Amino acid sequence: MFRSIRATLRLSAAAAALAVAGPAFAQTPPPAAPVEDTWFADGRAVLAQRLAVRPIEGRARNVILFIGDGMGVSTITAARLLGAEQAGEAGSSRPLAMDGLPHAALVRTYTHDAMVADSAATATAMVAGAKTHNGVLNVAAAAPARDCAAALAAPLDTLFARAERAGLSTGVVTTARVTHATPAAAWAHSPDRNWESDRQLPPAAVAAGCRDIARQMIEWPYGDGLDVVLGGGRVYFMPEGQPDPETPSRSGLRQDGRDLIAEWRAANPAGAFVIDQAGFDAVDPTRTSRLLGLFEPDHMRFAHARENEPSLAEMTRKAIAVLQTRGEGYVLMVEGARIDHAHHVGQAGAALQDTLAFDAAVRAALEAVDLRDTLVIVTADHSHNLTLTGYSPRGVPVLGLVTGADGAPMRLADGKPATVLSYANGPGGAMGPRADLSDADVDDPGFIHPALAPLPSAAHGGEDVAVLAAGPWAHLFGGVIEQHVINHVMAHAMGMYHE
Incomplete structure (x- = not known):
């Protein structure tokens, strides 16, 4: 009896929803399956891997x-x-x-x-x-x-x-x-x-x-x-x-x-x-x-x-x-x-x-x-x-300059480009106007990346x-x-x- 009541309620709710949605909604069938692409397939594969993980308690x-x-x-x-x-x-x-x-x-x-x-x-x-x-x-x-x-x-x-x-x-x-x-x-x-x-x-x-x-x-x-x-x-x-x-x-x-x-x-x-x-x-x-x-x-x-x-x-x-x-x-x-x-x-x-x-x-x-x-x-x-910022397309070198969708360095409000990586403080902080890094060798391991505030030694971060x-x-x-x-x-x- 309870099962039939629940079924009736579900059918009634569905009918009411279709009536409110109108004929166009009612005539559009749901997709048979989610759209398949490589990202979706990857997510499904990772889920399978995660489901297989078992705790080791020895x-x-x-x-x-x-x-x-x-x-x-x-x-x-x-x-x-x-x-x-x-x-x-x-x-x-x-x-x-x-x-x-x-x-x-x-x-x-x-x-x-x-x-x-x-x-x-x-x-x-x-x-x-x-x-x-x-x-x-x-x-x-x-x-x-x-x-x-x-x-x-x-x-x-x-x-x-x-x-x-x-x-x-x-x-x-x-x-x-x-x-x-x-x-x-x-x-x-x-x-x-x-x-x-x-x-x-x-x-x-x-x-x-x-x-x-x-x-x-x-x-x-x-x-x-x-x-x-x-x-x-x-x-x-x-x-x-x-x-x-x-x-x-x-x-x-x-x-x-x-x-x-x-x-x-x-x-x-x-x-x-x-x-x-x-x-x-x-x-x-x-x-x-x-x-x-x-x-x-x-x-x-x-x-x-x-x-x-x-x-x-x-x-x-x-x-x-x-x-x-x-x-x-x-x-x-x-x-x-x-x-x-x-x-x-x-x-x-x-x-x-x-x-x-x-x-x-x-x-x-x-x-x-x-x-x-x-x-x-x-x-x-x-x-x-350290921070990683900007909206560069994928593939832009992480040690490079922030670029736009056209691949050209993105100019900030002062007309100069910015690096993908920078610091909140550190030796790269400028005492005056920012340096123009258009021609700088920013991917060299010894390059000192820009910092917002000048400090002889960059400070630790306190986040988790x-x-x-x-x-x-x-x-x-x-x-x-x-x-x-x-x-x-x-x-x-x-x-x-x-x-």
Whole structure:
């Protein structure tokens, strides 16, 4: 009876609708099927892929945390476009390797004391699971920044320390100095990220018992210490006056007379210490249980200018190979640090090249691991103030000028063209009228892109960043999350949440 009443109501409603619509509407049959085109077919194919995704809920033996420093969403988008251009697919939507990770969320990056974050506080959030002050490494927010005594009383436990206590292997790979904020978060506790060598330690901090970040790495007390460390920053481990082995014009910074590299080598006779591409290539992961590579006196080179040092993808591949030989599982951090550095100096082209190098490292890791037991996470510590704007047709170079539909550069109200990419502030800000870029080599990686406001170093962006993930418990990343939640997901995935 109820079914017949519902059917009658549906028929009555349909008849009323036809009467209101009039004869023309009533005589127009609906299309038999949606119009087919390549975009529609693509959407249907992606839906089928998404429907096939199943959560993995087994324990993660391994976790790899990729951090693109300063890699905001606009940077990812622009790098995707540049990658397509370089592959001869200008204007296409050719995906990055990180785009293929099935689970994603937006991440809120503000810190305990600031709307816009720095790399020390954000690394602390991801590694130690709590927000803290800008400029502080693995010290609870209850302790003021740059207060040594308070910091010593408020250390935060880290995922790396917990992993070592559990008998797992640990590694850090970066294109920055290894003592820089993001990589240093793997081992250091410091109320000031700038205390990289004892030269930077204030006398009061020394008197209170604080140690510099390089020394903390060598003296890290957990398990058997870090198994792999690859990046730059040799002079922070060398005594004052000792010439750098590759760049004799640079010399060690340490004032305590200690040669921390020599100390590491003495403590790890079966390990390998390397400083260049040849030494790196000669490392056999099956015969090397511990690896320290310091490839530059300071930061490593930008990806587009790299020479005589391994790429981020090569370092990632080697680190995984070494860590896998230990057999018990591992935690690895991989940082694409120079994305941030290029943005700071307004060189969008260099930032995008380093983003593509970072993505190549993600691809290398995905090819080397089994996602059934390895959680891979790709995110950024914070964004930058890069913007991609204008209404250029698809196919216009992302490092080029905004054009109209006719392909000619679009002139703004002052009669001058604009670049597709620009910054809210930075070195490219003009003190007077805008420069005419009609004949500028805007696609050169060293070109300084225009900025709205002049600033010696472009500021970070405070908007949410993306986190992308695959592997055990990656499905816990969804919606909008706080940055420190990333740490708790990793700990849960590895079965050490209540360790």
